[in-house]
Amino acid sequence: MNSITARRRHPLARYAVLLLALSLLGGVYALLAPGGDRADAAIASGKADDVAAGKELFAAHCASCHGPNAEGAFAPGGASGPSLIGVGAAAVDFQVSSGRMPLANPGPQAPRKRPQEWVNPDTIRQVAAYVQSLGGGPTKPSLEAVDPSKGDPAKGGELFRANCIQCHNFVGSGGGLTYGKYAPPLNPATPTQIYEAMATGPQAMPVFNDSTITPDQKRDMIAYIVSVRNQPDPGGSGLGRIGPVTEGLVAWVAGISLLILAAIWITAKKRQVNHD
Amino acid sequence: MTENPNDIDQPEERVPRRVIGTPPPRGNGSALGAPPKGHEPIVYEGVKFPDEASARKGERVAALLFLVAFLASIGFIASYVIFQVGTIEKTQVSNFALGGTLALALLALAAGIVVWVRQIMPKYSLVQQRHPMASQAEVREEVAKTFLQGAEESGIVRHKLLRRTLLLAAAPLGLLPLVLLKDLGPLPGTTLRHTVWKKGLRLMIEGTGQPVRAADFNSPGGILSVVPQGFENDLNALAKATLILIKFRPEDIKPGTKLNWTHDSIVAYSKICTHVGCPAALYEQTTHHILCPCHQSTFDAADGAKVIFGPAARPLPQLPITVDGEGYLIAQSDFNVPVGPSFWERGDAEAEARARGHA
Numbered sequence: 040m041n042s043i044t045a046r047r048r049h050p051l052a053r054y055a056v057l058l059l060a061l062s063l064l065g066g067v068y069a070l071l072a073p074g075g076d077r078a079d080a081a082i083a084s085g086k087a088d089d090v091a092a093g094k095e096l097f098a099a100h101c102a103s104c105h106g107p108n109a110e111g112a113f114a115p116g117g118a119s120g121p122s123l124i125g126v127g128a129a130a131v132d133f134q135v136s137s138g139r140m141p142l143a144n145p146g147p148q149a150p151r152k153r154p155q156e157w158v159n160p161d162t163i164r165q166v167a168a169y170v171q172s173l174g175g176g177p178t179k180p181s182l183e184a185v186d187p188s189k190g191d192p193a194k195g196g197e198l199f200r201a202n203c204i205q206c207h208n209f210v211g212s213g214g215g216l217t218y219g220k221y222a223p224p225l226n227p228a229t230p231t232q233i234y235e236a237m238a239t240g241p242q243a244m245p246v247f248n249d250s251t252i253t254p255d256q257k258r259d260m261i262a263y264i265v266s267v268r269n270q271p272d273p274g275g276s277g278l279g280r281i282g283p284v285t286e287g288l289v290a291w292v293a294g295i296s297l298l299i300l301a302a303i304w305i306t307a308k309k310r311q312v313n314h315d
Numbered sequence: 316m317t318e319n320p321n322d323i324d325q326p327e328e329r330v331p332r333r334v335i336g337t338p339p340p341r342g343n344g345s346a347l348g349a350p351p352k353g354h355e356p357i358v359y360e361g362v363k364f365p366d367e368a369s370a371r372k373g374e375r376v377a378a379l380l381f382l383v384a385f386l387a388s389i390g391f392i393a394s395y396v397i398f399q400v401g402t403i404e405k406t407q408v409s410n411f412a413l414g415g416t417l418a419l420a421l422l423a424l425a426a427g428i429v430v431w432v433r434q435i436m437p438k439y440s441l442v443q444q445r446h447p448m449a450s451q452a453e454v455r456e457e458v459a460k461t462f463l464q465g466a467e468e469s470g471i472v473r474h475k476l477l478r479r480t481l482l483l484a485a486a487p488l489g490l491l492p493l494v495l496l497k498d499l500g501p502l503p504g505t506t507l508r509h510t511v512w513k514k515g516l517r518l519m520i521e522g523t524g525q526p527v528r529a530a531d532f533n534s535p536g537g538i539l540s541v542v543p544q545g546f547e548n549d550l551n552a553l554a555k556a557t558l559i560l561i562k563f564r565p566e567d568i569k570p571g572t573k574l575n576w577t578h579d580s581i582v583a584y585s586k587i588c589t590h591v592g593c594p595a596a597l598y599e600q601t602t603h604h605i606l607c608p609c610h611q612s613t614f615d616a617a618d619g620a621k622v623i624f625g626p627a628a629r630p631l632p633q634l635p636i637t638v639d640g641e642g643y644l645i646a647q648s649d650f651n652v653p654v655g656p657s658f659w660e661r662g663d664a665e666a667e668a669r670a671r672g673h674a
Contacts, residue, residue, distance in 0.1 A: 202521075216604075271407055275407075
């Protein structure tokens with residue numbers, strides 16, 4: 040007891056107390072949190088109407104940022120999210136199936152990540168049905184509409200070069216944007232997600248609606264993206280396939296450094312064994 | 316002058332005098348140098364061999380490297396036989412095996428030779444004498460005399476006609492490169508100030524070649540690359556005339572955008588960056604930024620494409636657009652200022668355009 044009293048005023052004491060309090064909080068949360076998951080599981084397996092089930096899932100996982108009725112919320116420095124009225128089921132399917140939503144940290148970019156545990160095709164369908172019921176919008180495409188084998192990669196490549204490569208690179212490797220945002224690489228995206236991204240314009244991406252870029256043209260572009268993704272690099276490492284800049288960088292930094300080191304080794308003066 | 320300029324002078328105190336590379340004057344060894352009897356290395360004045368231990372170590376390292384080079388060369392032949400080509404994947408494997416073994420063979424051989432030179436060969440200082448740059452006085456006199464004699468015998472001094480016509484023949488030859496400079500022209504005149512856009516020309520989607528119906532381009536946050544009708548494949552025209560077409564929510568448009576040049580919140584900007592002319596089309600629908608990938612010039616598309624970051628000096632010019640009777644987007648006129656990067660005669664085209672507008 041005496042020792043605690045003596046160390047109470049130690050400079051590190053306040054951090055120790057803070058750490059203790061945080062651990063307690065985390066522990067309590069961990070004890071209480073599974074309750075929510077059980078509820079989700081019940082909804083996912085239940086026979087309840089998709090829209091009603093989706094509304095409950097939405098309240099549990101999305102409403103803190105997007106508002107209780109998906110009307111959007113803005114809190115300076117806090118949880119803020121845009122209105123989801125009219126974004127459509129395709130937007131929900133894209134964001135949730137690629138793990139971008141729910142967002143882990145607010146920031147310039149919502150990165151692709153492993154979806155949370157409650158996410159499965161059924162729960163995505165339910166949340167999507169709920170958001171679709173709010174104000175319509177683009178719906179999830181059929182599997183046939185995104186089948187790369189039914190598209191024309193040559194035509195798709197032309198459209199891809201006209202509309203996509205400025206941000207996503209000529210083989211879909213992605214690239215940087217302004218203020219910390221970036222256009223993600225397209226390699227991990229499924230054909231359905233590529234279609235939904237074009238139709239809904241997630242985050243900073245512009246919208247390519249069906250009346251200007253038709254569904255058939257979208258399928259051609261998917262065929263192109265999938266076909267270049269599977270192409271081998273006959274010249275060796277593709278270095279991320281982001282073009283001559285990386286290749287030049289590697290040649291200058293790695294190649295020329297090695298040459299310089301070799302030149303230093305060859306010409307270095309060896310110390311004489313014994314002097315006169 | 317008979318002295319060989321590459322002859323290396325040995326320091327005086329080195330006895331016996333000996334040119335490097337010739338066999339040693341003593342001993343009965345072969346030209347390759349048979350090991351001397353008694354394992355006692357022959358000692359040359361001023362030449363210091365590395366000590367036995369490190370020489371032996373160097374020999375082992377170099378021998379190992381030569382062995383690696385040998386094996387890699389064998390590997391090259393084996394890879395050529397084993398890895399047949401035919402498909403891209405097979406060619407990839409073959410390329411890798413052939414290139415890898417050849418690189419290893421040459422690298423190991425070179426490294427072995429460097430180890431040999433550095434660890435086994437002796438080290439000593441050489442003094443290399445340089446002769447004076449100028450030739451001797453009598454030689455120079457002789458050359459001058461020969462030159463004058465040659466000039467005299469050729470008759471260039473006496474035969475005036477010959478001399479003058481030769482000079483006449485040479486003079487225009489010198490001017491020929493100057494004549495070729497004309498190919499740098501002709502001057503562009505006013506072509507830099509105009510594009511092929513004119514009143515009534517339809518906006519066509521790049522890639523599909525379809526005209527854009529304003530009612531179809533109705534999703535806020537949408538962007539299209541568009542080209543002038545009839546010039547879809549004319550790269551010279553497109554280098555200046557390509558546009559980006561952006562659909563806004565009406566409430567997002569800021570005062571910098573000329574509203575009477577838009578149609579139903581659809582705005583058309585030149586795609587050619589005003590810095591050095593890269594295609595600037597990295598559009599973020601959330602922030603309305605247009606980013607140029609070359610030097611990160613950033614334009615605010617909602618506010619007349621004004622520059623908010625980067626080296627560009629001017630906004631992207633806005634093209635006046637409207638719709639025709641069938642609802643397709645058309646140009647109202649050409650751009651009112653030159654598109655793309657600055658040029659010498661451009662002047663303050665924006666001020667001139669404003670003056671024309673007021674007049």
